[in-house]
Structure formats: C-alpha cells, structure tokens
Amino acid sequence: AVAEVQLRDDQYTLDHMRAFGMYNYLHLDSWYQDNVYYVDQFGRVMNLSVTLDTALQKPREVFRLPTDLIACDNRLCASMHFSSSTWVTLSDGTGRLYLIKSGKRGSSASEKWEIVFNEELGSPFIIAHSVSFVKSDAHSLAVLLLRVEKDELDTKGSGFHVTLEWVTIAEGKEGDHRYEIIKRRVLRGKSVPHYAAIEPSGDGLMIVSHKPFTFMQSESDKLEENDDAKVTNEKKDPLYYWQQTEDDVTITVHLPQDITRDDIKIHFSPDKICVTLKDQPPLMEGKLYSSVDHESCTWIIREDKSLEISLIKKNEGCRWTELILGDTRGEFIMDPSQCSEIAESLMHLTSEVMNPNPEKENPPCNAQELEECDAFLEDGASLCRFDGDALKITHIINLGSNQYLFSVVVNPKEMPCFCLRHDVDALLWQPHSDQPENMWEHIATFNALGYVQASKQDKKFMACAPDYSYAALCECLRRVFIYRQPTPLATVLYNRKEGRQVGQVAKQLVATLEANDPILGFQATSERLFVLTTKTLFLIKVNSGN
Secondary structure, eight states: OBOOOOOOTTOOSHHHIIIIITOOOOEEOTTSTTEEEEEBTTSEEEEEEOSOGGGOOOOEEEEEOSSOGGGOTTOOOOEEEEOSSSEEEEEOSSSEEEEEEOOSOSSTTTOOOEEEEEEEOSSOOEEEEEEEEEETTEEEEEEEEEEEEEOTTOSSSOSEEEEEEEEEEEEOSTTOOOEEEEEEEEEEESSOOSEEEEOTTSSEEEEEESSOOEEEOOHHHHHHHHHHHHHHHSOOOOSEEEEEOSSEEEEEEEOOTTOOGGGEEEEEETTEEEEEETTSSOSEEEEBSSOBOGGGOEEEEOTTSEEEEEEEBSSTTOOOSOSBTTOOSEEEOOOHHHHHHHHHHTGGGOOSSSSSOTTSSSOSOOGGGOOGGGSOSSTTEEEEEEETTTTEEEEEEEEETOOEEEEEOSSTTSOOEEEEEETTEEEEEEEOTTOGGGSEEEEEEETTHHHHHHTOTTEEEEEEOTTSSEEEEEESSSEEEEEEOOEEEEEEEEETTTTEEEEEEOOEEEEEOSOOSOEEEEEEOSSEEEEEESSOEEEEEOSOOO
C-alpha cells in the first residue's frame, strides 16, 4: 500500500492540512512521457511507466529508503522531485535529504538510482521543488524544503509559521566529485504557499501565497546591518533652517567661528542661489523651488554669528514645498498660524462622524448584490519573485480576486506554470525568469473552468494536460471530472434559442472509480490520467495517442 502518513493531533491547523493532509502522493516525472512514481509502506520507491496500454507492467521498485520509516515518531510523508532527466531529490520525511543520480528513467535497462549525497537537515520537511544547473563550471542542485513549525511568539494566530528553506548543493571543484551544501537560506511566512518554484538558473524564486514571505537573516547579516544602522543614526544637524510667509523666504545658516563678512560670497539669480564661505566648495547651491526677485534679495550677519538670507518671492502667495530642488540638508520651520491655516484648508475633506450622510446617492458598494461565489476566501494572495543573491523581492503582483487553482509542468526545462481564475475562466501562466519584459506569459485558457470548479465542494486535486487538451479535477472519493477543450463537430448543430450554427463543442466526462479508499494522488499527462488510492493505481485514457 501507499505510505500514507495521517495528520497527528498536534497538526491541527489549516496550514498542516494544506501542506501535508492534501499532499499529492503520486509523482509525475515530466522528463519522460507517462512515467509516475510513489513510495510504498516498505519505503520502496515504485515506478510505473506506460508505453502501451495493452502491455501494462506491474509497478517496479527502483529504490529503497535506507531508514526504517515506522520508527520515526514525528515524520512526514516521503516526498520527491525530479530535478533533471538524470537527477532526483528525495526526502524520507524524517528530515533527511537524498540527492540521487538515477540515469535515464522510465526503463529498467538504464535506470539505476544511486545516492550521491545524503544529510540530516533538521526537522522533517517535504520537498516543494528542485532544479539542476551548472554554475561557475560546477554542477549544482537547488532544493526548496517546506516546513510548518511551532511559533512560540505567535500568541494570537495559529501558533505556527511556515518556512521555506532554499538549499544549494554543489559538486566539489577539480576532481573532487563529492557534493556538499554551499548555501542555506530561509524564508518565513504565515501561510502555506500555493506555488513555490526555483528558477532554472538557480538565481531566483517565485512564490504565490496568501500571506507574504520574507528572508530570515543569519547572524552575520544582522551584524553587518547593525553597522549600517549606526552610521545612519548618527545623523548630522541640518545645514540650514528656512521659513516662509506669503511674500518671502528666510534662510538661517550657522557660521563657523572664524568666518568674517568678507569670507561670505552669495550669488542670487532669478531661479538659483549659490552661497560660498572662504575658498571652500559651495555651502548651498542649486535651483530654487520657484523664481525670486533677485535684485531685492538681501543677507545680513546677526548677533548670534548666524547668516540670514532673505529671498523675495516673485509669485506671491505660492507655498514652497522645498527650498533648493533635491537638497535635503535643510529643515523647514513652520509657524503655528501656518499650521492652522493648512488644517483649515483641508477641513472639507474630513468629518467628525464616521459616515455623515449615508442616504447619499450611489453608495460605493452594495454587499447584498454579491453572490456567494464572489466572496473571496482569501483576499490578497500575491505573486512574488525573490532574488537569491540580494535576498530581496524584485517583483510583487497582487493577485486580488484571481484565485489560484493549480500548477502544471508544461516544459520540464522551464518553471512550472500556474493556473489562476480570471472571472469565469481559468488562465494558465508560464513564468520566464530570463525575460524581464515578459516574465509571465499567458499560454492557455480553459473556458468556464473557474466557474465550474467553484461549485465542486469536495474537490481535492486539480490538473491539466501539458498540451492543454483537457483539465481535470477529482473529489476526495471516487469521482473524477474531465473537461475537454472545444473541438470542431463532424455534424451540423444548431442552437435552438438563437438559431445560429454551433461550430465547436467542449465535452465533459465523469469517471467513477471502483474504489472505496480516498484518492491520494492525481496526475495528468497528454494522453492519460493517473489516480492513486491507498491500494490501487487507476489509469484513465483521455486522449488516444496521435
């Protein structure tokens, strides 16, 4: 039977359910056609590869996990990901990661799984994604590990947080073929990501999640940041202070002790000012916010050894928001009468009461007009791209009401695509990390799928064919729904109501499995659907091969 791991009593949150309770135990190897894997109760990785429907083989063992899985108390389900056509990342659910060189998979002749690296990486995790790439002449693998961890500081929420650990493992240099970890970075968030994938180059990461993720700093980064903070905290006093009335602007500059009247040179022009002391570089220089009557501008040295400059505004009544454009070294001082004047001018925009006239025409939104399916379960999912070197977000997109539906690998050399609901339809998006102008490309549409899936209360998994010929979803038990793309009709068909000829029809199919066990895995290929229950693997032929 499949090595299903039930949720424990201390895994009671929605995040545990999403990450582990709804886990897809069937793994599709996108590098080879119709090739699926699962792990059984003996810790054996079993493979089923379909070449002909008439000659189906029994699942065969390709690898056996070395650890005794039953012995570990707090383990999660075993998980795997196919990083390339010859590399596999595998976790036994106890917190150990295996890197496996598999050879060409899908045929017993060339497929031989060998452990190249295995290491304990802390608390149990599941593998969310992995990629294989070559960087600075060394073969590397990047793996994304998902954990739901207890959060002692979170007293108001669920008491847990979600971490994604991004581990990079590389081959040793010059003839040393051992693999070792060269980087470990951790992101933390408050919800299980709908989608998390590493870019093929290993440089960045894309995450679709309901709540934001941020990089957790290691100790060395924190020390560096503190040094930067110290520098910024020792902020200098402003170089000058300035005030204004309707007609003039007054600037005050504190002078050093040894400066006399003859050391000061001030040049006024209609829209510029330049102040120099002795032979030093200019103290103040630049374009003024607005033009001045430069012939009437004056300056004096006051008793407290400060320099006072008076500028006469050309446009009286114009309020300046800065003195010299782009110069932030000065400080504006506002007198109380100006403060109250500004407050008064803004009075009409505010009110003492929360909603002064509710009977007004056109209320902004009438909640009664919203239907049940318009109520967003999760307002505010976002799509973020993180840069692996800078450890910062480079792109952030608010998905708003575009509900995330599922992800699918169309081309294994690219990142997985994700499907979002747009109004009643479902649109498939392919990320291109190497094309900044076209980072997310719309590649396929499933008409009305967004609307149809919303009515399926018991849906567990969703998928679509890599060639977009159909989309499918399954319930927790027995039923599988298949939605084909519209195809031309062989016969003439009329729409009776409108009297127009119908050229294309999209067919829906329902398959009912002869099984009483819950569905644990679900994968779609261009020709077939694979559905896994505890003791049975079903194959549904959807499209006949070309």
